[in-house]
Amino acid sequence: MATAINQKQNFLKGIIKENPVFVMLLGMCPTLGVTSSAMNGLGMGIATLFVLLMSNIVVSLIKSQIPSKVRIPAFIIIIASFVTIVEMVLEAFIPFLYEQLGIFIPLIVVNCLILGRAEAFASKHNLLSSIIDALGMGIGFVIALTVLGATREILGSGSIFDIKFVSENANTFILFILPPGAFIALAYLAALFNRISIPTK
Amino acid sequence: MSKKESTLLNMILSLLIVTVAAGLSLGSVNNLTKGPKAKAKLERKINALKLVLPQFNNNPVADIQMKKSEKAKDSVEIYPAYFDTNLVGTAVIGSSDKGFSGLIKIMVGFTPDGTIKNLVVLDQKETPGLGTKMKDEKYIKQYHDKNPSNFNLKVKKDGGKIDALTGATISSRAFSEAVEMAYEEFVKSEE
Numbered sequence: 001m002a003t004a005i006n007q008k009q010n011f012l013k014g015i016i017k018e019n020p021v022f023v024m025l026l027g028m029c030p031t032l033g034v035t036s037s038a039m040n041g042l043g044m045g046i047a048t049l050f051v052l053l054m055s056n057i058v059v060s061l062i063k064s065q066i067p068s069k070v071r072i073p074a075f076i077i078i079i080a081s082f083v084t085i086v087e088m089v090l091e092a093f094i095p096f097l098y099e100q101l102g103i104f105i106p107l108i109v110v111n112c113l114i115l116g117r118a119e120a121f122a123s124k125h126n127l128l129s130s131i132i133d134a135l136g137m138g139i140g141f142v143i144a145l146t147v148l149g150a151t152r153e154i155l156g157s158g159s160i161f162d163i164k165f166v167s168e169n170a171n172t173f174i175l176f177i178l179p180p181g182a183f184i185a186l187a188y189l190a191a192l193f194n195r196i197s198i199p200t201k
Numbered sequence: 202m203s204k205k206e207s208t209l210l211n212m213i214l215s216l217l218i219v220t221v222a223a224g225l226s227l228g229s230v231n232n233l234t235k236g237p238k239a240k241a242k243l244e245r246k247i248n249a250l251k252l253v254l255p256q257f258n259n260n261p262v263a264d265i266q267m268k269k270s271e272k273a274k275d276s277v278e279i280y281p282a283y284f285d286t287n288l289v290g291t292a293v294i295g296s297s298d299k300g301f302s303g304l305i306k307i308m309v310g311f312t313p314d315g316t317i318k319n320l321v322v323l324d325q326k327e328t329p330g331l332g333t334k335m336k337d338e339k340y341i342k343q344y345h346d347k348n349p350s351n352f353n354l355k356v357k358k359d360g361g362k363i364d365a366l367t368g369a370t371i372s373s374r375a376f377s378e379a380v381e382m383a384y385e386e387f388v389k390s391e392e
Contacts (some may be wrong), residue, residue: 069212
């Protein structure tokens, strides 16, 4: 089975058919928590993409060396290490983004998307398939977070990527910046996404 | 591809190797980023000092005074600024934990007579789009060139003269409290 994988489909499934946010509803904590603006969503998405890619690579490389009874603790250690690396690098070189994302960076460790891909995919497939799976899933996650962030920012702040398009004193839907707005926006986007991407019978 | 058997020895060994490898790589990344991290922090501080103080030519970061305060848990940081030998201003970091979420830290620059020259928000975790507007020029301007000895720093709802941010009265209150605290520490440091 591992050899017969169609790599193009493998890549695309993460973006459309098995989109981690809109279809599988994985990784809801960062999805709802940091997407108050498009920039935050994009930053969080890229940080997660990096961790996902690195952990998939390492897990797929050492999968035959890890006894199956201790595979989960081993995966968690690998993921936690990469998250800590991301945190240190962000703090040193992109302090602006580090401040914005705050507590949500260490929380990438418990993002079930990453452990889920390590367990369900990388531990069963070869290196190339795992890299492509991570890229597909990661990019699907980035797109979803950016779209959700942009939607909330447009409705809530009247701006996109911090560029205002309404006047300074205009009333915006502040609700969409607050936590309940995250749930509402996510629900509508997921519904819309599934309506478009899943062919009706 | 045969999986390793889950014998006790195999499990202990593989976990040991994974943790040691993780520890080593984290240690080396930490070494690599320690320098830039400290530099980024210092740069931020110096940039903030330049914003809130009149022109100075000493190094306020080196002349820092740490004062114990009853209000804040940490000691308060006070940075004196000199131009040649004249004291031209003092920057004080005030803080308040009465914000909507987390600590608000504000660096306030005073001229020697206690007038606020400018202020910079160093740390805040307020609601994006509401409380975060405290960083906007429009809001901060209300504090410019005011002397807290004859200007009530509180928001209008509390009898002061500051227009609170729409939908973020709590954040505005905390902001005022942090500035007030900075002023109190400034007055104390003058004595």
